[in-house]
């Protein structure tokens with residue numbers, strides 16, 4: 001008898017303790033949770049401050065992808081028609097989001113920090129074709145002081161595909 005009373009008292013104490021705690025649920029979609037610093041959401045293709053694309057079409061991301069979700073096709077740059085530094089740029093870049101497992105291996109493999117998994121997590125599709133994100137969907141806007149690509153640039157100024165960069169922190 002005494003054991004039962006103690007058990008009920010313990011149960012009620014637990015219930016009362018949780019009644020006074022703030023709720024852990026949020027009213028999604030009106031209210032959105034801030035993602036964690038290491039969250040891996042939808043990819044973005046980044047640009048340099050001058051507007052040139054970081055992606056050089058090397059396809060290392062596609063090679064590293066365990067789900068075979070990335071397709072890259074490269075084309076030649078010229079100083080009159082320049083998309084990225086160096087010889088080549090990605091003329092086609094696609095990610096099949098139905099295949100992607102958001103592991104981040106593509107980001108780790110990229111030598112120019114072009115592909116980055118950011119914070120967007122609201123991905124939904126009504127058909128399979130809509131799940132294929134193209135370069136136009138993935139690439140970020142041109143920075144305020146940059147120019148859109150392709151650019152006409154000074155001859156020989158951007159002849160290195162991989163500029164000097166700080167080590168990842």
Ligand code: SF4
Pocket residue numbers: 061064065066067068069070095099100101102103104105106107
């Ligand atoms: S996050 Fe992983 S699965 Fe998704 S595209 Fe990158 S490497 Fe492939």
Ligand code: SF4
Pocket residue numbers: 054055056057058059060061062072090109110111112113114115
């Ligand atoms: S995103 Fe990076 S790894 Fe992938 S093709 Fe472009 S430069 Fe190469």
